[in-house]
Amino acid sequence: MASEKNQEGMLSPYRVLDLTDEKGQICGKLLGDMGADVVKIEPPGGDPARRIGPYYHDHEHPEKSLFWLSYNTNKRGITLNIETDEGREIFKRLVKQADFVIESFNPGYLDGLGLGYKDLEKINPALMMLSITHFGQTGPYSHYQSSDLIDWAMSGRMYPLGDADRPPVRISHQPQTYLQAGIEAAAAASMALYHRQATGEGQHIDLAIQAAEAQLGDAIWDQTKLIRPRRLGVTAGMRIIINRTWVCKDGGLISWAYMPASFDGVKRNAGLIEWMTKEGFATEYFKAFDWEALDYTSITQDMIDRLEEPTRRFFFAHTKAELLAGAVKYRIFFYPQFTAADVLTDIQLIDRNYWTELEHPDLGEGVRLKYPGAFAVSSEVSPAVTRRAPRIGEHNLEVYQTLLGMTTEDVSRLKALDAI
Amino acid sequence: MAKKMFEGLKIVDFTTVIAGPFITKTLAAYGAEVIKVESRTRPDLWRGEMFGKGKKGMMAMMGLGTEPMKPFNPWMNTSAQFGYWNTGKMSLAVDLAKPEGIGLVKKLVARADIVLENFAGGVGKRMGLGYEDLKQVKPDIIMLSSCMQGQTGPHAEHPGYGTQLVNLVGLSGISGWPDRDPAAIGAYTDYVVPHLSILALMAALDYRRRTGQGQYIDQSQYESAVHLMTPLVLDSQANSRESLRVGNRYPHAVPHNAYPCKPTHADRFLSIGIYTDQEWQSFCKIMGNPAWTKDPKFATLNARRQNEKELDDLVEAWTMQFLPEDLEKRLQNADESIPSAVVKSKEEFYGRTPAIKGRSPYAAPHGAYRCRHEDRWCVIAVFNDAQWESFCRVLGDPPWTKEGRFASFAARKDHEEDLDHLIGAWTKGYSPESVMEMMQAGGVPAGIVSTGEDIMELDPQLRHRHFYRTLDHPEIGEGTYRGSTPSFIFSKCPCDVGRAPLMGEHNEYILKEILGMKDDEVQALIDAEVLN
The missing domain is CATH 3.40.50.10540 (Crotonobetainyl-coa:carnitine coa-transferase; domain 1)
Structure with a gap:
């Protein structure tokens, strides 16, 4: 201890x-x-x-x-x-x-x-x-x-x-x-x-x-006197529908939406485009698309559908683990939707020695449970879980x-x- | 006036967006000196025009906008989002790609207590702003790096924002309805993590006071946020259960849901002004070309003006079906755009929408048309038999409450869907406010599902706690700021919120007053384009 x-x-x-x-x-x-x-x-x-x-x-x-x-x-x-x-x-x-x-x-x-x-x-x-x-x-x-x-x-x-x-x-x-x-x-x-x-x-x-x-x-009302509608995040306004949850080969779900360049001035879609092109998923339309001009206030549903169709095929051809590894490699902004079991086995947390295992004689002989560890790692003394409840x-x-x-x-x- | 809580505490802040700035926004409100280091070349995302001035920027962000988005332009002082997350700070605009810039920043670090950063992995170190570098100039410095997944490990460089991190933590998977995609909960982790940062920083300051030691804190926002999931992490290990989203169900309470109510608040209006034939044709098309639009008495502008009263009634019968915001979007996004604007009242229309008002008397239809009320909801949570009995009394003990299928907690759980249906049929007859008042009078936990309007304009409790404050800003203008008093109120330490800085607003003050530099030294930095 x-x-x-x-x-x-x-x-x-x-x-x-x-x-x-x-x-x-x-x-x-x-x-x-x-x-x-x-x-x-x-x-x-x-x-x-x-x-x-x-x-x-x-x-x-x-x-x-x-x-x-x-x-x-x-x-x-x-x-x-x-x-x-x-x-x-x-x-x-x-x-x-x-x-x-x-x-x-x-x-x-x-x-x-x-x-x-x-x-x-x-x-x-x-x-x-x-x-x-x-x-x-x-x-x-x-x-x-x-x-x-x-x-x-x-x-x-x-x-x-x-x-x-x-x-x-x-x-x-x-x-x-x-x-x-x-x-x-x-x-x-x-x-x-x-x-x-x-x-x-x-x-x-x-x-x-x-x-x-x-x-x-969010301060939508404070700044605009508009009431934020439900289901934002799945639709961009009411005019068009953007997919944000993608199904993988093994049934896992990935969150991802193409981001307009105007969001933060960074080419956020580049990594995925590169990966999809390399693996032959990019259609002619997809390859020719002017990503710099992607703008959700003017894009039509047909254009979105034509971009999303190959994307859907791409996600469905890979497992959740492959997609996570690729997201890191290609520096893509997509993340798998983890369950608690996924969090427990995530290699990043294991690599950083995040979990603290505590003995639980109170629950039975030899029972041990893993708990979330340091919420921040300190060069002096890190927060630590040392005692079960x-x-x-x-x-x-x-x-x-x-x-x-x-x-x-x-x-x-x-x-x-x-x-x- | 009493000394402020953090008077004399000095912070150099390289952080951007939310998770970092929220820390310093809070500490600044209690008197800490926060110098936000930014530049044209490395601006805060919120400086971008996308989040630009007031309504237009926010509408674009919501996908409600009509004007095309503009390219990212970091030179914005008008962003309401930036203004919100950076209250009470000073801004130093300095080019960190230049060695003189790094030198300048190190002078500030040498007199600081805390340095905060959220550079992408390794970038700070490469610029010479790593912990080891800064320790050279201030041996007991406390430095906190906050990033998605920590400074080390195989995923340290996986980029993302809080809106993505919620997926990894597992919060997305447990938000929403079981038969649908997860609900988008936004960057929830960005709001949770900063308070853990504050705890770590305050503890580090106390540790430094006792031991003389500074420290480096590597905060993985992922690792901080998994603490929200501990019961499910244990459930997964102990019971091999995979818990997913279950809507509003909760094993410990029934009924436990949001129920539809009668609309409340002021009427809702959309002002519309139609002048040209093209606009009229476009408008008819949006309405679905109902038969009455073909009537010769509406065929020309002059004819429409002749029959304006009748026309207004017909238009209003149609607008009543929709929320004003939705309609505004549809009208403005039409191939032939139709001038329209949401207004709160007919009075506002006549006072404040010159673009449309100015079309009168030459336009028809022309006016503010009543729209559908927003959807209104209340929540009710009944945890035990005593609350259930009170709940039934509030409803006036209708016969169905006495039925066997609702006789015990377990029975009510088994028939939760039927129960929700019956409750919804009752709540529809009342405003959410009156359901809340009736239930609370009977001791039953209940509330309204507040919209932004409710909490900002109408909630008496938040008003009581001075939750909102109005600040003026030279480029954003006057605005009302939520969370101006945090959730916690100290009995002996008041908080005081100042407006956010303009880019580089405090360059001169910081260089001359804080660092004691001479005019010619400052000029040399300006000439070398170090200050930008």
Whole structure:
């Protein structure tokens, strides 16, 4: 483990108390990747995010949620019932020794328990507290019920996504808006740390998931007062249809569209034209086409069809792997549409030692799982995944003994009081 | 005024497009000194005319334009996209192909804390701007390179933008409907990765404070973004499952979808002005030459003017079927182009569309015609029985909600399609705003599917958070900028957004005020065409 190498981690002096549910767990995970000591605090019985699938071997069990395992690596796990008097006192003692508190409760919940920022800053003025909510701590929607689907919709990102003849659509599976917001939260936490080093003061950070996602929407309306129609990306406007997804020999899909030279002044189509010509796929029309003049505002559908026909044959004659290798060789802007399994076997990631394999005795003997590794590689200390996600209360004894000096008896007594 | 968060932090920024500039845009908003190094010979993609001034550039980008695209011209200060991604920065225009240019930039690096770049693989090193070169002039420099797939490995030089990288990461494959091609989610990774860059940079600054060491950070945007996919990566290993796109389905909630609603907002209009017979013939053809167009009372301009009221009703009956933007495109792209423009109201038409207005009183049809309302949607997500009961109450407990096929969560999942159909039939009777309000009053998670208009003009929550700000710019003009307050609001550190720089706007300031160069030294650089 990295900590045993006696090497100073990028954020190793700092401790994080993580109270978040699925809305913010990637934030603490990332701070942990940077070396911070992250203590995940769960209510007795376990965090709600443990009930999010998929599950290991599809066994629905709070210790087997793959969502939980994904975003709680590099954390120690304790249980604590902050709704009891004892629990609150213990939490305050932990806060004295912490640099960050991250939480994602409904606005006002912690204030109601006497654990809001106003209470905690009295205990620890240098504390940096991050609150992650759907809409923010204040404002007309702050108490609205929400979810990933609703945050996505209300950010303006959903309306243009999907097909014109169907409802707007979200990204499937894991809640992407929460991941986006959690990543922004980690950036904000690190910015607050910079401020603290300069001034000595902590502060409260109010992060809204809706705003995180809204920031990323294209600014079409802002700049043109037009509403971006759905299915952009498959059609150029309504006048012509351009193909952007191509089927390969082995059923794989490739994303590619011919780019006009006016896009960035670079001959983006040259590599593919060269390759297709070399292999005899280029028709006379294709060869004679004036690529410099390619312009989607004036080209006709017939012209597009005549360019796409040989292209379709070309893609269909090659496997996904051949096309990826060729794209690198000829420096072409096309990319295969990978699945998770493709990502796992991608030679680029393997070559860069991206994956970190962790042992999972909790899931069975000899079980090992590969996790995404460093999100950036540093010449000093790279972010690293060194610890699998904790089981419920796995580090109770360790944390309560070493941080709060409790005895085994104290811990048993608190358990009996339902505090942990 | 209180000291800004990053006052005194100095950044030399070679990055272009989004993933890099988003980092420095954010840090500049909190007081960092950001010098964007660019040049005529190596401009930011967004400087291009394709993304040119306001509407025209963006329309061309969307494929909605009517004017042919112009060749790439890097000398643009008018691009709204550039203006958006580069707020608060200074611009140094310098030719990096000249040794004096490199020398100048190194002087800036010598006083900087952070250098950012996204040159194509190896280019920085060849120019003498690699980490080892820069460490010579500033031993504790923190340098971050952000590129598609990292500085090393067999695919390091595979070119691309974020719009392509989403495919590799696996995000495309899980976006859209199972029976269709993936939905185009755009350059999603470009928006996720910069915040990881900020985390790495802030941590590096803290590390430098503690140890005195600078560092080099090689950020592969691919490797950063795969963290969004971890549950599916584990699912693939643990359960050998290949997860693809499933529309709006989600195992933990039902109903969980977007539902059609009654149109809301202001009426939508397209102004049309037809003058010549050719235009009239072309217009009739676009309408599909309906029988009434053959009526002699519309045969000539004079006849059409005589029967203008009747003509307007007939034209409006046709325009009502379409969205104004779609129609505008069709009319303008016709072989015989027909003057037309989207307007928000008849009042706007009479005030603000001189090109068409000026044709009156000689044109007919001539006016602002009501079009179809945009499609409006709401989203509803019901996670448990308590929410389901509230949901049914909001609907007024119609008999179908009591049917056995919807009696439990599992049963509702099994009949999700029927359920969606019944809900859609109900939501159609209400505006999305009223569905949201009714559901929220009952404690059911629900919202509107916001358009750009909704979030910019109408969303009270984003307004409450000062999400938009208006900035003036000498060449772009006044514009409203989203994300002016990021998703995070610091209780003690306000943010302050300044406009984007013109190309080379700060050359003189940077050379004279920051580097303390004399007039003749600056003139020598100008004469040698180092500053461009």
